[in-house]
Amino acid sequence: MSWWRRMTMTQARGAGREPVAGTGAMAAAAVREGRTLNAFTWLDPAWMPPSVGQGPLAGFGCAVKANICGAGWPNDCASAVLSHYRSPYGSTAVARLQAAGGLCLGLANMDEFGMGSSCEYSTYGPVQNPWREGFTAGGSSGGSAAAVAAGLAWFALGSDTGGSVRLPAHCCGIVGLKPTYGRVSRYGLIAFASSLDVIGILARSVDDAALVLSVLAGPDPRDATSLDAAFAVPDPGLPVRGLTLGVPRDLTDGLAEPAVREDFERTLAVARDLGLKVVDAPLPAAADAVQTYLVLAAAEAASNLARYDGSLYGGTTEPGAGSVGGTAFEQQVTATRTAGLGPEVKRRILLGTHVLAAGYRQRFYDRAQAHRKVLTARMQEVLGVVDALILPTAAEGAFRLGSRLDDPVAMYRTDQFTVPASLAGLPALTLPTGLDARGLPLSVQLVGPRLGEDLLIRLGRALEEALDFRSRKEAPWHRLP
Amino acid sequence: MAPVALSGLHPSVGLEIHVRLLTPTKLFCRCANRVGAESNTLVCPVCMGLPGSLPVLSAAAVACAARVALAAGARVNRISAFDRKHYFYPDLPRNYQITQYAHPLATGGELEWGGVGFTLERMHLEEDAARLLAGPRAGTVAVDLNRAGTPLLEIVTEPACAPGAGVRTWLQGLRRLLRWLEVSDGNLEDGSLRCDANVGFMADRNRTHPWRGPWTELKNLNSPGMIGRAVDHEVERLTALAQEGSTPVHETRSWDEKAGRTRLLRYKEKTRDYRYLPEPDLPPVVLAPSQLEELAAALPELPAAREERFQGQYGISAEAAHTLCRDRVLADYFEDVAGRLAGLPNTEGATLAANWILTEVAGRWNLRPVRPEPFAVPPQKLADLLQLLAAGKLARPAAKQVFAAMLADPGTPPTVLAQRLGLDGVAGKAELETWCHQALAAAPGAAASWRQGKAAALDHLVGRVMALSGGRADPARAREVLQGLLQAEDSN
Numbered sequence: 001m002s003w004w005r006r007m008t009m010t011q012a013r014g015a016g017r018e019p020v021a022g023t024g025a026m027a028a029a030a031v032r033e034g035r036t037l038n039a040f041t042w043l044d045p046a047w048m049p050p051s052v053g054q055g056p057l058a059g060f061g062c063a064v065k066a067n068i069c070g071a072g073w074p075n076d077c078a079s080a081v082l083s084h085y086r087s088p089y090g091s092t093a094v095a096r097l098q099a100a101g102g103l104c105l106g107l108a109n110m111d112e113f114g115m116g117s118s119c120e121y122s123t124y125g126p127v128q129n130p131w132r133e134g135f136t137a138g139g140s141s142g143g144s145a146a147a148v149a150a151g152l153a154w155f156a157l158g159s160d161t162g163g164s165v166r167l168p169a170h171c172c173g174i175v176g177l178k179p180t181y182g183r184v185s186r187y188g189l190i191a192f193a194s195s196l197d198v199i200g201i202l203a204r205s206v207d208d209a210a211l212v213l214s215v216l217a218g219p220d221p222r223d224a225t226s227l228d229a230a231f232a233v234p235d236p237g238l239p240v241r242g243l244t245l246g247v248p249r250d251l252t253d254g255l256a257e258p259a260v261r262e263d264f265e266r267t268l269a270v271a272r273d274l275g276l277k278v279v280d281a282p283l284p285a286a287a288d289a290v291q292t293y294l295v296l297a298a299a300e301a302a303s304n305l306a307r308y309d310g311s312l313y314g315g316t317t318e319p320g321a322g323s324v325g326g327t328a329f330e331q332q333v334t335a336t337r338t339a340g341l342g343p344e345v346k347r348r349i350l351l352g353t354h355v356l357a358a359g360y361r362q363r364f365y366d367r368a369q370a371h372r373k374v375l376t377a378r379m380q381e382v383l384g385v386v387d388a389l390i391l392p393t394a395a396e397g398a399f400r401l402g403s404r405l406d407d408p409v410a411m412y413r414t415d416q417f418t419v420p421a422s423l424a425g426l427p428a429l430t431l432p433t434g435l436d437a438r439g440l441p442l443s444v445q446l447v448g449p450r451l452g453e454d455l456l457i458r459l460g461r462a463l464e465e466a467l468d469f470r471s472r473k474e475a476p477w478h479r480l481p
Numbered sequence: 482m483a484p485v486a487l488s489g490l491h492p493s494v495g496l497e498i499h500v501r502l503l504t505p506t507k508l509f510c511r512c513a514n515r516v517g518a519e520s521n522t523l524v525c526p527v528c529m530g531l532p533g534s535l536p537v538l539s540a541a542a543v544a545c546a547a548r549v550a551l552a553a554g555a556r557v558n559r560i561s562a563f564d565r566k567h568y569f570y571p572d573l574p575r576n577y578q579i580t581q582y583a584h585p586l587a588t589g590g591e592l593e594w595g596g597v598g599f600t601l602e603r604m605h606l607e608e609d610a611a612r613l614l615a616g617p618r619a620g621t622v623a624v625d626l627n628r629a630g631t632p633l634l635e636i637v638t639e640p641a642c643a644p645g646a647g648v649r650t651w652l653q654g655l656r657r658l659l660r661w662l663e664v665s666d667g668n669l670e671d672g673s674l675r676c677d678a679n680v681g682f683m684a685d686r687n688r689t690h691p692w693r694g695p696w697t698e699l700k701n702l703n704s705p706g707m708i709g710r711a712v713d714h715e716v717e718r719l720t721a722l723a724q725e726g727s728t729p730v731h732e733t734r735s736w737d738e739k740a741g742r743t744r745l746l747r748y749k750e751k752t753r754d755y756r757y758l759p760e761p762d763l764p765p766v767v768l769a770p771s772q773l774e775e776l777a778a779a780l781p782e783l784p785a786a787r788e789e790r791f792q793g794q795y796g797i798s799a800e801a802a803h804t805l806c807r808d809r810v811l812a813d814y815f816e817d818v819a820g821r822l823a824g825l826p827n828t829e830g831a832t833l834a835a836n837w838i839l840t841e842v843a844g845r846w847n848l849r850p851v852r853p854e855p856f857a858v859p860p861q862k863l864a865d866l867l868q869l870l871a872a873g874k875l876a877r878p879a880a881k882q883v884f885a886a887m888l889a890d891p892g893t894p895p896t897v898l899a900q901r902l903g904l905d906g907v908a909g910k911a912e913l914e915t916w917c918h919q920a921l922a923a924a925p926g927a928a929a930s931w932r933q934g935k936a937a938a939l940d941h942l943v944g945r946v947m948a949l950s951g952g953r954a955d956p957a958r959a960r961e962v963l964q965g966l967l968q969a970e971d972s973n
């Protein structure tokens with residue numbers, strides 16, 4: 001067991017360890033173990049800059065999801081259509097990490113363009129769960145989560161559109177933070193569904209996630225939807241006793257597996273022991289959240305992905321192949337998209353095109369928009385009464401790779417507990433709580449009010465300390481050499 | 482033109498105008514907004530539509546558009562928003578155009594010039610597409626993204642019963658307003674103003690909606706005159722078709738200037754489904770009442786109002802006022818000079834200034850750019866010259882000579898230039914009489930012709946006096962003296 005796999009950033013610093021030494025060991029391990037886990041799509045041979053910058057992340061290396069751009073990086077979003085693409089510019093998030101001394105080891109595997117819940121829809125093949133081979137690491141930021149859980153990165157950047165940071169954190173037994181929509185600039189995040197996309201953090205501990213957020217958060221003149229809201233790590237001494245957690249039982253009870261329900265009740269008991277009040281907070285509006293999410297996300301995806309037409313990207317296909325009729329340009333578009341986009345991406349584009357089409361728009365897109373408004377208002381209302389919502393991140397632990405590929409509806413349902421916070425643009429924190437009967441991680445998700453990340457961090461810290469999940473001997477960070 | 486009765490229908494035309502705005506940057510990025518640069522040099526991740534890039538709205542473009550809307554008396558909406566308009570085309574880097582569809586920047590308003598008025602339906606901001614060029618190989622196209630993302634203001638009018646000549650006048654008025662507000666070059670010829678015209682029939686002169694019967698969309702119209710001719714031709718064509726009893730169909734047509742007729746470009750397909758999506762990357766555009774008040778307060782006096790004021794305040798003709806107000810800098814120059822001549826009795830100074838500027842300045846000043854270079858002769862210098870003229874110290878021909886010298890040497894006072902040219906002071910009576918005697922002596926035939934009643938002979942003699950004096954003689958006085966001498970000889 002190596003210290004750099006086990007320790008959090010806070011612990012390493014407290015123990016007087018040299019972060020960059022740990023990062024070097026990770027870079028070497030990533031080359032050795034990368035193929036087994038399939039967590040990375042690209043390792044940067046030049047990850048070590050001539051001089052390591054100063055700042056809160058000085059020397060700590062991270063993995064960056066393949067849809068977050070760095071200058072000169074092969075940000076292909078795990079899609080064939082971008083297989084020859086190198087981003088000529090970098091994202092605000094990566095620039096801020098690097099300015100804070102952070103190092104980027106490489107790009108993390110993902111579901112193509114972020115569309116998926118298992119990291120199986122990738123041109124690089126599926127990511128393996130570091131807890132057990134043959135199981136999903138979750139999606140779509142599965143590579144990011146696997147890298148952190150396996151100790152191949154101190155932390156990782158992911159993106160969360162409907163649960164894509166929280167679900168992998170859940171599957172891999174680590175912390176996942178989806179900030180408030182707009183709190184972290186999206187400039188340089190390759191869009192899936194722009195009104196839902198958020199850059200999130202996968203970390204070994206709640207404190208580590210807070211530290212990274214403090215570096216990323218804040219307004220960006222390049223992103224008109226970014227919020228003028230910097231983030232400071234809350235003082236560790238702040239008490240949580242007396243705060244109220246709301247449980248949307250109507251959403252979770254009928255759907256979660258028995259093992260998840262048991263683990264969740266245990267977690268609630270721990271919360272009560274910490275002096276937190278636990279009350280019922282029904283959210284009937286969240287029942288149809290997945291449908292609403294699918295419609296809206298697909299509509300925006302169809303729009304965002306229209307640019308991949310063979311002119312600048314994916315132009316390797318001979319115009320004319322696989323297309324019938326139309327102008328030369330139309331033939332090029334058809335050929336490029338037929339060959340360059342994967343089945344799940346095509347499914348969403350077709351769905352998104354359909355729900356915006358004349359004659360269908362009112363039935364689908366407009367209704368989904370209206371429902372999103374109602375749900376957002378209802379969640380804000382509830383969060384005016386309770387301090388945060390608490391619910392399982394998913395209805396079950398990691399599933400076996402391949403078991404959902406023939407059943408897209410079941411795959412979409414994986415996100416049912418995570419999409420409400422996405423639709424409402426609210427911050428959410430996933431932290432590991434226990435293991436299911438198979439020995440795979442389970443977790444809870446705290447959902448806070450808009451810009452309530454500090455509250456989530458305080459609650460998360462208290463639960464994390466009481467649950468002490470990190471010391472589980474079955475965890476990959478203890479098992480791996 | 483009286484409306485052509487066509488089973489009670491009136492020919493009418495509605496305009497869709499795209500105005501290229503003169504902002505320093507493109508609409509959604511910081512790239513320079515200018516034409517003429519080498520292909521694909523004014524580009525960045527945003528206007529190339531690269532993955533992960535995001536648009537950020539130019540405040541200058543919003544201000545430009547709001548100025549036009551306010552000048553047209555349109556209602557500027559407190560909240561407007563952008564949408565994505567989807568269609569696959571090589572000139573759209575993202576295969577959608579960011580435009581304002583559901584919530585335009587402004588609605589309503591009316592613009593009227595020379596008796597021709599159009600009610601405005603809406604005005605909105607949108608990005609321009611890239612320019613397509615012939616590709617390196619046959620059958621391919623090349624894309625120049627310099628134009629991609631540059632700001633356009635689209636103005637859509639309600640249909641109105643206007644003949645081609647009226648449409649032309651109106652477009653010229655719009656062009657003047659855009660230049661006056663310094664928001665656009667307004668040139669149809671180079672595409673900084675683009676105008677499509679929808680020609681059809683209305684059931685009732687005063688009811689603008691709905692369109693009745695067939696209509697044609699006229700495209701590729703490159704000058705106001707061309708638009709006027711195309712509209713007239715299309716009305717005739719549609720009327721003839723309807724009278725023949727055949728059913729015209731919806732078409733897109735272009736204007737063939739040489740043949741003097743419209744030509745079919747394509748039949749209108751069934752309405753395209755653009756699947757508009759509220760642009761998630763751009764928050765709504767909010768214009769607070771205080772911002773609008775500020776913008777309105779900063780508007781210059783508008784051309785029509787200024788023309789009217791010029792007539793009242795300066796006693797100049799409607800025609801002179803109109804010509805002076807063709808360009809804002811010209812009108813400013815006139816007012817500046819006239820103001821410096823305010824000491825002259827009545828409106829003599831203004832009249833003098835207007836005449837001089839219309840005959841001597843307007844034609845010499847390159848007013849084509851929206852913000853032209855200042856005129857070579859500063860207003861004070863011209864006022865000085867006109868003072869000399871008004872005081873009788875320089876005759877008009879001499880003043881013209883001095884003015885010509887001033888154009889080359891605007892720093893030197895006109896009195897000094899007049900001295901250098903030997904033109905200082907109008908010649909005295911004695912001198913004038915000498916020249917007149919000399920002129921008569923040199924052209925005895927002219928005197929004879931005059932006596933035979935040929936008035937032109939006197940003009941000839943005045944010309945000789947002017948030549949002898951080297952421009953220092955006052956032609957009006959020379960005429961008087963010559964007439965006196967001839968009559969005296971006559972009575973002898």
Ligand SMILES: [Zn+2]
Nearest residue numbers: 510512525528
């Ligand atoms: Zn640009």
